[in-house]
Amino acid sequence: MPRYNPAAIEPKWQAFWDKHQTFTTEAMPQGEKMYVLDMFPYPSGDGLHVGHPEGYTATDIVCRAARMQGKSVVHPMGFDAFGLPAEEHAIKTGEHPRIQTEQNIDTFRRQLKMLGFSYDWSRELATTDVEYFRWTQWIFLQLFDTWFDDQQQKGRPIAELPIPVEVQTAGDDAVGEYQDDHRLAYQTKAPVNWCPALGTVLANEEVIDGKSERGDHPVVRMPLRQWMLRITAYASRLEADLESLDWSEGVKALQRNWIGRSTGAEVDFWIGARSEELGASFEEWKQQRENFPRKPDGDVLRVYTTRPDTLFGATYMVIAPEHPFVEQLTTADKAAAVKAYCEQAAAKSDMDRTELAKEKTGVFTGSYATNPVNGQPTPIWVADYVLISYGTGAIMAVPAHDERDFEFAKQFQIPIQAVVDPSETASDRDAVLAGEQVFTGLGAAVNSGEFDGLSTSEFKTKITEWLTENGLGKQAVNYKLRDWLFSRQRFWGEPFPVLHELDANGKPTGHVRAVPEDQLPVDLPHLEDFKPHGRPEPPLDKAPDDWLFQTIDGVRYKRETNTMPQWAGSCWYYLRFLDPKNSKALVDPEIEKAWMPIDLYVGGAEHAVLHLLYARFWHKVLYDRGVVSTAEPFQKLVNQGMILGSNNEKMSKSRGNVVNPDDVVKEYGADSLRLYEMFMGPLEQVKPWSMEGVNGVYNFLGRVWRMIVDDNAENFCLNPAVCDDEPTDEQNRVVHKTIKAVTDDIAKLSFNTAIARMMEFTNFFTKQDRRPRAAMESLVLLLSPFAPHIAEELWRSLGHEKSLAYEPWPKYDESLLKESEVEIPVQIKGKVRGKIRVPADADQATIEETARKDEKISEQLKLKAVVKVVVVPGRLVNFVTKEKD
RNA sequence: GGCCGAGUGGCGGAAUUGGCAGACGCUCUGGACUUAAAAUCCAGUGGGGGGUAACCCCCGUGCGGGUUCGAGUCCCGCCUCGGCUACCA
Numbered sequence: 001m002p003r004y005n006p007a008a009i010e011p012k013w014q015a016f017w018d019k020h021q022t023f024t025t026e027a028m029p030q031g032e033k034m035y036v037l038d039m040f041p042y043p044s045g046d047g048l049h050v051g052h053p054e055g056y057t058a059t060d061i062v063c064r065a066a067r068m069q070g071k072s073v074v075h076p077m078g079f080d081a082f083g084l085p086a087e088e089h090a091i092k093t094g095e096h097p098r099i100q101t102e103q104n105i106d107t108f109r110r111q112l113k114m115l116g117f118s119y120d121w122s123r124e125l126a127t128t129d130v131e132y133f134r135w136t137q138w139i140f141l142q143l144f145d146t147w148f149d150d151q152q153q154k155g156r157p158i159a160e161l162p163i164p165v166e167v168q169t170a171g172d173d174a175v176g177e178y179q180d181d182h183r184l185a186y187q188t189k190a191p192v193n194w195c196p197a198l199g200t201v202l203a204n205e206e207v208i209d210g211k212s213e214r215g216d217h218p219v220v221r222m223p224l225r226q227w228m229l230r231i232t233a234y235a236s237r238l239e240a241d242l243e244s245l246d247w248s249e250g251v252k253a254l255q256r257n258w259i260g261r262s263t264g265a266e267v268d269f270w271i272g273a274r275s276e277e278l279g280a281s282f283e284e285w286k287q288q289r290e291n292f293p294r295k296p297d298g299d300v301l302r303v304y305t306t307r308p309d310t311l312f313g314a315t316y317m318v319i320a321p322e323h324p325f326v327e328q329l330t331t332a333d334k335a336a337a338v339k340a341y342c343e344q345a346a347a348k349s350d351m352d353r354t355e356l357a358k359e360k361t362g363v364f365t366g367s368y369a370t371n372p373v374n375g376q377p378t379p380i381w382v383a384d385y386v387l388i389s390y391g392t393g394a395i396m397a398v399p400a401h402d403e404r405d406f407e408f409a410k411q412f413q414i415p416i417q418a419v420v421d422p423s424e425t426a427s428d429r430d431a432v433l434a435g436e437q438v439f440t441g442l443g444a445a446v447n448s449g450e451f452d453g454l455s456t457s458e459f460k461t462k463i464t465e466w467l468t469e470n471g472l473g474k475q476a477v478n479y480k481l482r483d484w485l486f487s488r489q490r491f492w493g494e495p496f497p498v499l500h501e502l503d504a505n506g507k508p509t510g511h512v513r514a515v516p517e518d519q520l521p522v523d524l525p526h527l528e529d530f531k532p533h534g535r536p537e538p539p540l541d542k543a544p545d546d547w548l549f550q551t552i553d554g555v556r557y558k559r560e561t562n563t564m565p566q567w568a569g570s571c572w573y574y575l576r577f578l579d580p581k582n583s584k585a586l587v588d589p590e591i592e593k594a595w596m597p598i599d600l601y602v603g604g605a606e607h608a609v610l611h612l613l614y615a616r617f618w619h620k621v622l623y624d625r626g627v628v629s630t631a632e633p634f635q636k637l638v639n640q641g642m643i644l645g646s647n648n649e650k651m652s653k654s655r656g657n658v659v660n661p662d663d664v665v666k667e668y669g670a671d672s673l674r675l676y677e678m679f680m681g682p683l684e685q686v687k688p689w690s691m692e693g694v695n696g697v698y699n700f701l702g703r704v705w706r707m708i709v710d711d712n713a714e715n716f717c718l719n720p721a722v723c724d725d726e727p728t729d730e731q732n733r734v735v736h737k738t739i740k741a742v743t744d745d746i747a748k749l750s751f752n753t754a755i756a757r758m759m760e761f762t763n764f765f766t767k768q769d770r771r772p773r774a775a776m777e778s779l780v781l782l783l784s785p786f787a788p789h790i791a792e793e794l795w796r797s798l799g800h801e802k803s804l805a806y807e808p809w810p811k812y813d814e815s816l817l818k819e820s821e822v823e824i825p826v827q828i829k830g831k832v833r834g835k836i837r838v839p840a841d842a843d844q845a846t847i848e849e850t851a852r853k854d855e856k857i858s859e860q861l862k863l864k865a866v867v868k869v870v871v872v873p874g875r876l877v878n879f880v881t882k883e884k885d
Numbered sequence: 886g887g888c889c890g891a892g893u894g895g896c897g898g899a900a901u902u903g904g905c906a907g908a909c910g911c912u913c914u915g916g917a918c919u920u921a922a923a924a925u926c927c928a929g930u931g932g933g934g935g936g937u938a939a940c941c942c943c944c945g946u947g948c949g950g951g952u953u954c955g956a957g958u959c960c961c962g963c964c965u966c967g968g969c970u971a972c973c974a
Contacts, residue, residue: 250888250889251889253888253889254888254889254969254970257888257889257969258970260973262973264974303974304973304974305974306973306974307974318974360972384972385974386973386974387973387974389973391973395974396974397974402974403886404972404974405974407972478974480973605969606969609969679897679898679909679910680897681897682898685890685891685898686890686891686968687898690897692896692897692911693896693897693910693911695911696909696910696911697910699910700909700910702925703925706925752898752899752910753898753908753909755909755910756898756899756910757909758909759909759910760908763909823905825904825905827904827954827955829955830953830954831955835905867954869954870904870954870955875904875905876905876955878904878955879954880954880955
């Protein structure tokens with residue numbers, strides 16, 4: 001009867017684990033703790049993709065091995081279930097998105113269980129659970145209640161925000177406004193990416209080349225009231241703390257890049273004269289300047305530059321079309337042109353800006369500023385290649401040493417003044433100095449007055465000091481990171497726990513109040529239909545009045561009708577897994593302290609920037625507010641590589657190369673799928689699918705089965721070769737070598753090589769007529785994290801009643817690994833010319849002597865003079881020779 | 886354009902501090918078993934050359950240099966592919 005039959009074995013053991021609650025973890029760790037987390041999936045209608053089980057199998061192996069090594073392991077799974085597809089389905093069918101979402105979750109759960117992952121299912125959650133998003137809303141209230149203290153670099157309760165006297169005297173409204181201006185969650189009317197086809201605004205990250213990431217619809221910019229999260233306040237800590245994390249340098253680099261820290265200087269250019277004629281007033285202004293003001297006055301244009309050393313080469317300036325000074329700097333004769341240009345820029349979608357990026361555009365305002373270092377009048381232009389959202393929204397342009405400025409200067413025939421001399425050996429030096437070619441590298445200062453001759457870095461320091469002394473500038477740091485646009489005009493998301501005060505006419509007064517904590521959660525209202533109305537107002541505006549309006553203490557309020565983006569739920573799910581049923585807190589502090597941080601977090605590289613940055617940001621706020629005990633949530637992070645189709649292309653329906661895990665399990669079983677995905681190659685690498693490969697590991701499992709079980713027998717019995725002998729020395733060496741290799745490889749997440757070692761074990765013992773039971777048991781235990789179903793079945797066959805899930809992990813004995821004799825290569829001039837056998841612990845002299853005595857070697861050495869001998873004990877011998885004269 | 890990653894047989898991949906390149910698997914070929922097939926088992930499988938044979942020699946880790954007794958691994962200069970990002974001053 002008993003051929004290897006996964007279809008019979010696997011459901012049986014899955015039911016067993018379920019029934020015995022094998023993988024349910026205690027609330028508190030019992031010994032050494034280990035928190036291993038997978039990036040939870042979005043339960044799409046297509047069901048599980050073969051990419052999902054890749055990371056999930058990796059973490060499952062780590063968890064199963066860790067349990068056997070006596071660790072207390074928490075390994076949960078849940079669903080990131082808010083999002084557009086369910087809502088789009090609802091729009092099409094009129095069915096509530098919750099129905100579709102729950103069906104999809106059921107499918108995902110069934111498929112995950114089918115693969116035998118050792119999750120603690122009692123901790124399962126979905127971000128769409130009302131009891132879950134109650135706490136998402138609670139965290140939003142913390143963000144709303146927090147301001148960032150720059151001095152302490154820490155988020156603090158808004159009640160502790162120092163209120164300036166002038167604000168205090170202006171009354172309660174002014175104080176409230178001042179507080180609102182400092183909250184980590186704040187509102188702003190900002191140009192946003194409005195996508196008419198989806199009927200929603202999108203975050204910058206969701207717009208690719210001016211089109212929506214989802215659906216590829218055109219996106220236009222328009223101003224709208226939005227909730228923003230002040231992630232920029234944490235930019236410095238988000239960058240600095242990367243250092244402490246056990247992440248790949250690549251992902252750290254991605255995050256650093258996104259945060260985009262740069263250092264340079266802010267410099268004030270005087271605009272008191274406006275014209276090319278300065279008179280004496282510039283010198284006067286310069287004389288009376290003492291300190292560099294925190295906020296620029298109206299008589300200067302402040303710029304940010306990373307190259308203050310090129311100040312002498314600034315031949316013009318540019319302000320962004322949205323810059324507040326545009327109007328006042330525009331002279332009467334240029335007014336029409338400037339107005340037209342700015343209007344055009346405002347109407348441009350991001351797509352237009354991108355497409356026109358090759359060609360610079362801009363207009364002259366007619367005004368001049370004065371270069372603080374040399375008093376040169378410098379024309380001020382308006383151009384959209386300068387962004388209002390970065391730095392000060394204005395730049396000094398140095399065409400000789402900046403590619404964009406060079407391009408612009410060429411186009412508008414603006415003078416180009418070289419101030420950095422590339423090294424004398426540079427081939428294009430003359431062209432650079434003549435202003436015919438741009439040079440952005442480092443060099444020596446020229447045409448820079450008293451600073452001539454200084455190197456770029458020295459000059460930077462010196463000029464920044466000079467600017468500071470004279471109150472004309474100061475060192476400054478900037479980040480590319482922008483505040484996080486946090487609201488969406490969708491139905492299927494978390495409602496904001498926020499009320500807008502209304503006046504007697506039902507118009508918003510601008511006052512906002514938080515929904516009290518004890519009134520959470522704010523559930524979604526019942527809607528008759530889910531269609532967006534194509535206006536930027538959110539679908540929740542159609543909610544019934546009893547949801548939409550509230551009266552508290554005689555004041556009428558309207559609920560916030562935006563919802564949170566999908567990122568919200570995934571920003572903190574790892575905390576809820578630790579204490580999923582807690583109705584008093586998002587997580588019990590003792591439990592949080594015991595399990596955090598996450599020891600291993602595995603997921604796709606597509607989340608290397610946004611999800612991980614957002615989650616780290618929330619975590620830091622919760623840390624500052626005393627909710628969590630660690631500064632960082634994810635101590636170790638690993639990104640699995642994408643699995644491609646067998647044609648080496650990304651799997652997609654349109655390419656027809658999608659592999660469905662259900663089909664693979666039906667044909668080969670879950671153990672083969674798991675084993676294959678781990679055997680394909682290194683976890684982090686991109687690799688193509690191969691069905692022959694699946695068949696290969698399936699054959700391996702069959703060989704393991706037959707090594708232990710007699711599959712010719714009518715009824716179940718062990719293979720007659722399995723015996724109670726003591727293992728021979730050679731057998732012991734194989735067993736212990738395998739234990740060591742597999743144990744080490746699991747620790748390194750090098751699963752493909754661990755499997756190869758177990759194949760070698762099996763190839764060896766299959767050839768042995770007597771197979772000691774102890775050896776067979778060791779292999780079954782080693783194999784169990786990878787292929788748990790067959791392992792449980794074999795374990796039982798070997799006479800054990802209990803599951804092997806908590807059986808102690810096999811130990812290896814170093815002394816049994818050693819061979820008494822080793823074979824080492826003998827090289828002559830680096831080429832292998834023979835092999836010798838020597839005792840494993842032979843010293844250099846013995847090895848050299850043995851090598852010289854070797855027949856073949858001595859033959860060859862006779863003809864040559866030995867110049868040098870290199871002996872690496874246990875490794876090789878190399879005779880360096882030259883021809884005899 | 887910028888940043889990151891990767892180039893090793895027909896394919897996926899393996900190779901402590903630099904130390905026998907190609908572990909393990911797939912594919913393919915031959916053989917055993919079988920009436921036959923499937924399944925299984927055994928052997929071979931980087932390229933070229935020499936030998937009846939046991940064996941022996943040469944070349945070989947994207948390309949070109951370098952360091953070293955010795956380089957897939959380290960250094961310099963390129964090429965190709967993949968991912969992310971893109972006017973951030």
